[in-house]
């Protein structure tokens with residue numbers, strides 16, 4: 449049943465291409481009654497790897513090609529897609545991807561702050577795990593703020609994971625984040641003779657991570673789909689390996705696709721060990737920056753549930769930035785009602801809002 453892409457290109461798909469790449473309305477939906485729904489775990493050179501019948505005896509990996517009508521619709525890890533044709537997952541078979549199911553969340557980025565072209569990174573994720581090292585390399589608040597903004601904008605929960613706490617105490621720098629609603633996990637290596645989790649890093653070396661932080665992180669991930677980002681060298685691979693087993697699932701994916709080494713730049717969804725069904729972590733080796741050209745300040749405000757009701761009194765079109773002469777948030781602080789915490793929260797909110805225009809942010813645009 450081997451077919452190549454060209455064969456599939458000739459198929460006529462009755463779906464009307466939908467601008468947003470979401471599910472067509474019911475009346476337009478074609479009768480792909482035989483279609484099965486799978487979760488995309490990686491995308492590589494026009495081949496979509498999906499997992500079907502997850503957590504059942506029939507679980508299998510299926511490789512698919514996108515129907516021509518979906519050519520302009522990006523399909524990304526985390527997407528649920530409808531597949532037809534040969535969905536057996538047998539070697540050398542190719543299914544046809546005919547529909548992208550409606551997405552609950554969509555993490556996007558622009559190449560830089562002025563680029564209006566959005567790139568879809570991952571779909572249907574619940575959480576963004578931002579990995580930074582306490583030192584070596586130095587943590588950059590610009591990077592963290594941008595990632596937090598991108599997460600808030602997408603309606604995704606940010607989680608800050610600080611590695612290498614054995615090298616330097618991260619507490620002073622974490623002061624910046626105490627007034628944001630984000631969970632923080634602090635990870636470290638432990639002495640070779642102490643108990644811990646041995647995990648291989650990208651450079652092939654093995655580090656023994658203290659067990660408790662890894663278990664805390666596993667709990668934060670439980671039952672959710674999380675996407676992880678971080679600079680090179682922060683220990684992201686070490687952590688992901690500790691959570692997903694020493695042998696990364698890339699090996700398995702490659703065994704199925706027979707396409708050689710997984711290209712290091714494409715995102716890949718991995719199942720988290722010792723976690724409930726549906727717990728996935730999506731590694732994004734290629735993503736080092738978040739242009740924020742598309743961010744809507746109102747979405748950031750939604751992440752500050754104490755500020756949102758106050759800002760309801762703002763004039764229409766108020767950006768809530770410090771430069772606004774009549775922002776209700778300033779009146780709230782000035783009245784003393786906000787208290788010290790409220791003031792700190794407003795400062796944090798405005799620091800995030802400023803990310804799309806400060807010079808510092810521009811300089812950190814590529815991080």
Ligand SMILES: Nc1nc2c(ncn2[C@@H]2O[C@H](COP(=O)(O)OP(=O)(O)OP(=O)(O)O)[C@@H](O)[C@H]2O)c(=O)[nH]1
Pocket residue numbers: 611612613614615635636637648649650651653654655678679680681682683684685686687
């Ligand atoms: N001291 C210390 N070293 C760590 C810790 N976590 C990871 N490392 C080391 O830091 C180095 C980089 O770790 P990696 O996991 O390869 O980093 P990465 O973020 O995946 O880097 P890329 O693969 O380049 O993106 C390795 O030598 C690890 O052993 C930690 O908590 N403490």
Ligand SMILES: [Zn+2]
Pocket residue numbers: 759762763766767768769772774775776777
């Ligand atoms: Zn305002």
